Amino acid sequence: MPDKEEQQLPLFEFEAANTEIHAAIAKTDNEQESSFSNYIVYVDESGDHSLQSIDHKYPIFVLAFCVFHKRHYSEAIVPALEKFKFNHFGHDQIVLHENEIRKEKGAFNIFRSREEQQAFMNELGEIIEVSNFILISCTIDKRLLKKPSDIDSNPYHTALGFCMETLYEFLKEKNQHKNRTHIVVECRGDKEDKELELEFRRICDGNNNRLGLSLPLEVIFSDKKVMSSGLQLADLVARPIGLHTLKPEQENRAFDVLKEKFYCAGGRDNVGEDYEGVGMKIYPAPESEKPR
Numbered sequence: 001m002p003d004k005e006e007q008q009l010p011l012f013e014f015e016a017a018n019t020e021i022h023a024a025i026a027k028t029d030n031e032q033e034s035s036f037s038n039y040i041v042y043v044d045e046s047g048d049h050s051l052q053s054i055d056h057k058y059p060i061f062v063l064a065f066c067v068f069h070k071r072h073y074s075e076a077i078v079p080a081l082e083k084f085k086f087n088h089f090g091h092d093q094i095v096l097h098e099n100e101i102r103k104e105k106g107a108f109n110i111f112r113s114r115e116e117q118q119a120f121m122n123e124l125g126e127i128i129e130v131s132n133f134i135l136i137s138c139t140i141d142k143r144l145l146k147k148p149s150d151i152d153s154n155p156y157h158t159a160l161g162f163c164m165e166t167l168y169e170f171l172k173e174k175n176q177h178k179n180r181t182h183i184v185v186e187c188r189g190d191k192e193d194k195e196l197e198l199e200f201r202r203i204c205d206g207n208n209n210r211l212g213l214s215l216p217l218e219v220i221f222s223d224k225k226v227m228s229s230g231l232q233l234a235d236l237v238a239r240p241i242g243l244h245t246l247k248p249e250q251e252n253r254a255f256d257v258l259k260e261k262f263y264c265a266g267g268r269d270n271v272g273e274d275y276e277g278v279g280m281k282i283y284p285a286p287e288s289e290k291p292r
Helices: 015-028 068-089 098-104 113-130 155-174 190-204 229-246 251-258
Strands: 038-048 060-069 134-141 180-186 217-222 280-283
Touching: 038 068, 038 155, 060 155, 060 229, 068 113, 068 180, 098 180, 098 229, 113 229, 113 251, 134 155, 134 190, 134 229, 155 180, 155 217, 180 229, 190 217, 229 251, 229 280, 251 280
Parallel strands: 038 180, 134 280, 180 217
Antiparallel strands: 038 060, 060 134
């Protein structure tokens, strides 16, 4: 009988295909004929957006945009996550949630040892590391909100404005800013979704903080039961960003991987550098952050 390692499907069969995909991306970014852009965005959050009762152990709110080239997403990332699920659960009807994985809840209470859990996390981290996506985030530090307008605001909406503006800058860099780009968010409740959609449209209509432009962006609300690979990946990145903000000196291997993904000054040749205040924003801005 073959051992467990021989039975597992290889996780990264797409490596050779990536070269072709990257070439296709470079070729097609400026040859787009569709009214849709080449990119799709998946969004998740970490922390709550309440300013009335602040959790002093986690007094921040993080919104993260994961921006994928559609071909790379569909041909490389989705199959990799599916194979990962088949290897570890025997089926793909599992939704990867950072909170449940970290606390080993429900379907993730499967590890017989710390070593087995670490192997699981290492494989998942490797998928994130080899996946090509652009990360844009905004962290709201509730401890530093002093202005009346900030205290009366919704941290989710504030972070959304910053992230949408940065997304537009990225799309403009890729010559995709005139085409429609969809932003997928997870449903949170009827009231919250209506408020978010109203704020989203307000920002798109040009009532944003810096740009003063109409943005060709469209929001899609996805049911929590939909097993979207993009939303699952977005769920895995938001908390490490928050922990890095709270404890920047603490070891954070997940963030070490993510910092290579942030939209940054200098483009692809400068990944992992000059992303603070660019692809990774903190509001209110720290004194050490470079002004833009």
